Amino acid sequence: MxxxxxxxxxxxxxxxxxxxxxxxxxxxxxxxxxxxxxxxxxxxxxxxxxxxxxxxxxxxxxxxxxxxxxxxxxxxxxxxxxxxxxxxxxxxxxxxxxxxxxxxxxxxxxxxxxxxxxxxxxxxxxxxxxxxxxxxxxxxxxxxxLLNNGRREAYTRMAHLLCEFLMRLKAVGLVEDDAFDLPITQVELADAIGTSSVHVNRVLQALRGDGLVQTKGKQVIVPDWEKLKEAGDFDPLYLHLEDVGAARSPAVA
CATH class of the missing domain: 2.60.120.10 (Jelly Rolls)
Known part of the structure; x- marks a missing residue:
């Protein structure tokens, strides 16, 4: 949808x-x-x-x-x-x-x-x-x-941000089969996580190489939620979603 x-x-x-x-x-x-x-x-x-x-x-x-x-x-x-x-x-x-x-x-x-x-x-x-x-x-x-950009490495920062997008978009029904649209350039991602666009490109390549994400154009696919969540040091508590169980395990929500 x-x-x-x-x-x-x-x-x-x-x-x-x-x-x-x-x-x-x-x-x-x-x-x-x-x-x-x-x-x-x-x-x-x-x-x-x-x-x-x-x-x-x-x-x-x-x-x-x-x-x-x-x-x-x-x-x-x-x-x-x-x-x-x-x-x-x-x-x-x-x-x-x-x-x-x-x-x-x-x-x-x-x-x-x-x-x-x-x-x-x-x-x-x-x-x-x-x-x-x-x-x-x-x-x-x-x-x-603030914590993400101040204390985590770029690889973890990016994994965390992708986890956040998946959860926020899932909350409004815009995630299907753990895939979502991400209409953001690498320059804008760099401005969001406080690094260079060149480094963003390297980090995304590393995430793809580790099998944590797949990309098709502007679509991001998360083949293994648990591994991406671990890589991003991600706990959805801060999103304060009504269904905490769904927030912690979106693939089975």
Whole structure:
């Protein structure tokens, strides 16, 4: 199944339900949220540092990144977002953006006005908790990225990142037979794990050579989840998925 085969509301609810349980009336309230869907090209910024957005962006297809720049223009990716994610959810409460968000592949996105989100949260307090939990999980992922990039070798870093992608995409039903689409260049992977694109190429070759991953174009196949998880020093606890058993053994979920 592809993200494009799901309605915007279904994808959003599926993502939120991976870490939260809703009542029927709460699901219906989410179904009734107005979402403006549009297709955007890769490389476009959704928001930039200093912006004061009046809407949040739901990723429907493709990948986006959160990034920061040094005064010299050097870029560091501090988060990657997949279909079902709302990468700028914090803008609902933080008026001024302190990071930029860009599309790293052609994307279909859905814009949700802050006013509409506030109204549904005021009427259904548990939805406020669900959205708050999303921002807390984002913070948890950020802490794991900090550990990953600061203390692990590049080989382990890459294996860990691929494990994370598999789990996050599986949570919204976008993994089939332990295979998923990864529309990211080696330059962007290098910016994400803090190394050079040349070294990323070597690491991916090593992972393929060790039989931990297979690649077909932009598709990544994981033939042995347990070995990849071990190579990546990966424990999905930090993703705080509702079904912990499924998170620890995706192949049998």
């Amino acid at each position: 592809t993200a494009g085969s799901l309605s915007p509301h279904t994808l959003m609810i599926r993502k939120l339900e991976s870490t939260f349980t809703f009542a029927d009336e709460e699901k219906q309230a989410l179904q009734n949220l107005p979402i403006q869907v549009t297709n955007l090209k890769a490389g476009r910024d959704i928001v930039r540092v200093g912006d004061r957005p009046s809407q949040c962006c739901l990723i429907l297809e493709g990948f986006s990144c959160v990034y920061k720049l040094t005064s010299e223009g050097k870029r560091q990716l501090v988060a990657l977002h997949v279909p079902g994610d709302i990468p700028d959810l914090q803008s609902l409460h933080l008026e001024v953006m302190d990071n930029s968000i860009a599309l790293i592949s052609p994307c279909t996105v859905g814009f949700i006005q802050h006013e509409d989100l506030r109204c549904v949260c005021e009427r259904y307090p548990r939805l406020t908790a669900a959205f708050w939990r999303e921002t807390l999980v984002d913070a948890s992922i950020f802490r794991e990225w």
